[in-house]
Amino acid sequence: MPSLNSLFGLAMAHDTHVRPQPTSLDRMFADLQKLGSQPPAPRPLAPTPAVRRVFYSFHYDDVFRVNHVRNAGKIRAVDRGRQLTPQDRSLWERVKRTNPANLRRVIDARLQGTSVTCVLVGSETWEREWVRYEIARSFFRGNGLLAVHIDKCPCPRNGISRQGANPLAYLALGWDMRIYEHVAGGWYHYSKIQQRMTSWPRWLPKPSHGRVMPLSEGTASYDWKLHDGYRNLLRWTDAAAKIAGR
Known part of the structure; x- marks a missing residue:
């Protein structure tokens, strides 16, 4: 009759024999678990966009909506997430009621x-x-040029407005290097600037002979509300300047 020790040893040997060994797939999952437990490598910070000198062009009737953009750096001054606002060089439209020649100089x-x-x-x-x-x-x-739609910015007088057409789509550069304006359904030489461009802008596609290329074809258009202009205006203006080589 076999001894207890021999039986125990046999059982241990039998147990060792039938215990499943880790496969290559098991080892792969174990390695993945180890990787998952490690903290991810820190991502490099995005470069801070440059603060650009910006000229704001707008219709004076939209002044209350415009102020959402002009005062973006003041509305939430205590907010830690507040972004820098491009330096403002706007010209209020009521000043434009002066002599046209003088106004151009201004x-x-x-x-x-x-x-x-x-x-x-x-x-x-x-x-x-x-x-x-x-x-x-x-x-x-x-x-650099860009358009920002502000129709969704609330106005104390009129509330939310309807979206207007992009003004950059109504001015174009022609194959002859002259600026054109869209008037009454057609393209005509822009009378206020008669000089020809000396070189074709690198950001604007070239038209075929006898055609014009609207400025909207090479510029970005945003919505102040939908695209979070409060946080992104600085990046938009910096991108527009870089595209224009400024």
């Missing part, structure tokens, strides 16, 4: 030192005469 002077022109788009901005001039002059001097 606008040209206010554009000096800026690298970006931001068009704040309300319902009727696209058809304003002097908004078009500010865009055309900005384009001619090489400023």
Whole structure:
């Protein structure tokens, strides 16, 4: 009769023999679990966008909506997440009721030192005469361009407005290097700037002979509310300047 020790040893041997050994798949899952328990490597911080000198072009009837953008750096001054606001060089539209020739000089002077022109788009901005001039002059001097729709910004007088057309779609550069304006269903030479561009902007696609290319084809358009302009305006203006080589 076998001894107790021999029986116990046999049982141990038998148990050792039938115990499943870890497979390569088991080892792979074990390695993955170890990796999952380790903290992820820190991501590099995104570079801080440059603070640009920005000219804001807008229709004065939208002044209450415009102030959502102009005062973005003041509305929530105690908020730690507040972003820097591009330095403001706007020209209020009521000043534009002066002599046209003098007004052009004033606008040209206010554009000096800026690298970006931001068009704040309300319902009727696209058809304003002097908004078009500010865009055309900005384009001619090489400023970066962008459009920001502000119709969803509440106005104490009119509430929420309807979205207007992008004013950048109503000015274009022609195959002949001249600036064009869309009027009454057609494209015509822009009379306020007769000079030709000396070089084609790298950000604007070239049209075929006899055609024009609207400025909206090479520029970005945003919605202040939907795209969180409060936090992103600084990045938008910096991107527009870089695209224009400024």
